[in-house]
Amino acid sequence: MVSISSVKVTPDLLEARIYLSFFQVKDVKAALHRIEDRHHEIKKELAARVRHQLRSIPVLKFFQDDTLDHVFKMEELFKKIDEERGKGE
Secondary structure (H helix, E strand, O other), X not given: OEEEXXXXXXXXXXXXXXXXXXXXXXXXXXXXXXXXXXXXXXXHHHHHHHOOOOOOOOEEEEEEOOHHHHHHHHHHHHHHHHHHHHHHO
16 A cells, blocks of 8 residues: 655745655565656646646655654664563563
């Protein structure tokens, strides 16, 4: 499953940085590469939806959002710390 976690558009509206969150994807790099390969289709669909609001469609750049990975790692570290404190008492 892939979801868009955030989109950051430059002030001049020339570039849109799209951050994607991957859930239970074995090869994230391959999935991101497939999305980048199809960016023309995504841009075409976006243009059809916002054609009356924007003069030009920004260049789409895709990035992996690994925020959730960091959250899970931090939770695991806190669990280990709590377990070690429980053993020390």
